[in-house]
Amino acid sequence: MEYRNVGGVEVSQLCLGTMMFGTKVDERTSFDILDRFVEAGGTFVDTANCYQFWEGDGQGHESEELLGRWLRGRGLASGVGRDRVVVATKVGARPITGPGRGDFPENREGLSADIIRQQIEVSLRRLGLDHVDLYYSHHEDRSVPLEETVGAFGEIVQAGKAKAIGVSNEPAWRVERARQLAAHSGLPSYTWVQQRHTYLQPRPGFHDEFMPILGEELLDYVRSEPELTLVAYSPLLGGAYSGRSDRPIPLPYAHPASAGRLAALEEVATELDASPNQVVLAWMLAGTPSVLPLFSASSVAQLEESLGALELKLSEEQLARLDQG
Known part of the structure; x- marks a missing residue:
């Protein structure tokens, strides 16, 4: 496992998402996955204060609380x-x-200063920590002045309750504006950007305001700002690259132009004796900028498959073929 240092926070190049832990993935299996991830050198885990309120009887605190129990149990x-x-x-x-x-999502809590100050305390209690390493704004909230949100996140870092801050699901201009405001006020600024991104590209004209897919504008912005790190969530499309009939390609990516990219992906995977999932993760890590994949797993076997991506070495020709697919 290789590591990156971003603003004083060193992380493994793969991030394990724990969204399903405590709801779709039971506690014992979740603990096994987390144990194996750390054993393999993984250090970076991701959760949220709402995971998964939409799953069965979920209330939204399950993931943070399970992660807290695991952290305490493992010292x-x-x-x-x-x-x-x-x-x-x-x-x-x-x-x-x-x-x-x-x-939902109209009834979400949003990003007012009061919510940010309150919820960091709630998250710390659930996690059993005195600080988190990284605190993200989860979704854009234009009902609150950006100055207010930026100020509250800066306070969180200054109070020692988070080492670094990040932004998710926002357009490039909002990220830049927030960073300008922080710099002008002498406050800690966003150093992480988390966005939906995978190997397949969405159909032309597709737009999702709530969960935007990484576009060239934001990618170019991160490429030009060396202090920013880009994290990609949903890189494996919930298993769609496996070709299973019960895991179809999601609608934003189900269009004729995807056929060529899927064919290129399958070719490279065959050449490397790897799975398409592994090639997708390796492709992200090898790009410019290098994108840090945030993947999940519902079994140790799935985790092992993703970890196998770290062993792949894509040639320049293979990268070019994947990019042009």
């Missing part, structure tokens, strides 16, 4: 063990009217 919540795991969580998408799904 990683305090003392010398605390620095062995980098914990990221998020604020802004938790429903304020309970776990009901009917009026």
